[in-house]
């Protein structure tokens with residue numbers, strides 16, 4: 518028996534990320550403008566680093582609370598009051614090692630092998646892969662693309678629900694499409710979940726990147742106590758902390774011991790000094806998050822206006838999140854296209870093939886970057902597009 522065939526078939530079946538594939542192809546090239554992965558160009562701001570470094574210097578290096586240090590859970594509670602207008606006691610919050618791990622824990626908390634979970638595609642690929650690795654079946658339901666914009670069809674979601682379905686994964690604003698559920702969409706999805714006794718796993722990590730102003734509509738705006746909604750979230754995008762790997766879950770307090778146990782048997786908690794950095798991010802970081810939002814707003818306009826002006830591109834400005842998701846007339850194989858584009862223009866994009874059904878002919882560009890760099894990237898891309 519070969520070494521590979523002796524491994525778990527589920528582990529072996531996990532796909533290589535289609536985003537990482539192109540990054541590996543052109544990583545480190547001279548003059549590269551990397552719009553391929555979902556992160557900004559700024560390192561973590563100093564006030565966050567200082568808080569972590571002080572905790573480290575003070576010897577905060579021991580095992581700590583599995584659910585997160587009380588100070589951080591309180592800071593999360595205060596953050597939701599400031600930005601979502603809702604006071605959730607700190608028992609609702611659980612600190613995790615990244616948004617990705619929040620998703621994994623939520624999957625383990627909700628599903629058993631053989632269960633089904635419905636999600637909307639095109640989608641960030643990790644959700645389907647994480648479900649499959651856990652032995653659940655990921656069931657994609659396509660968003661509809663018309664006139665450059667994405668919409669959800671409730672009938673299609675309902676048609677995908679079977680007796681094995683345990684929940685709906687709803688990422689709004691969406692990576693990669695920018696689709697952002699309206700309050701009515703959220704209310705309708707919640708009604709559907711209640712009717713079929715399903716969990717909602719709400720991934721609202723881009724809620725603050727909402728270009729109509731304020732934050733995006735949230736399930737918190739429509740749900741009632743007792744609704745089965747588990748939120749997964751992350752420090753990565755708002756506070757430029759992608760490399761820290763810290764996230765959180767918001768869940769009904771009744772789930773507390775189960776979530777704590779799942780954290781115990783995976784990472785056994787996030788390092789205390791990193792949690793101190795996260796406290797600083799929440800308590801002192803509102804102005805920094807706003808500067809990231811302002812930058813994304815400007816860069817989104819620069820990139821999308823330039824692309825749309827070529828008249829060869831189908832996309833509208835996304836309502837939320839950090840991505841332009843565009844299709845170029847005459848380009849059908851996005852995997853081939855991103856290689857050609859990075860070779861000819863030095864602009865790194867992610868192929869739509871990485872995001873599942875409905876995404877195949879699209880290209881994704883993350884615009885949370887210095888607007889001057891985004892301007893150059895837009896010029897190079899438009900030049901390329903007009904020559905096809």
Ligand SMILES: Cc1ncc(COP(=O)(O)O)c(C=O)c1O
Nearest residue numbers: 555615616617641692751753764
């Ligand atoms: C929709 C969505 N959810 C969750 C995550 C996970 O973020 P992280 O693991 O960096 O905290 C990402 C990252 O790109 C994302 O796009």
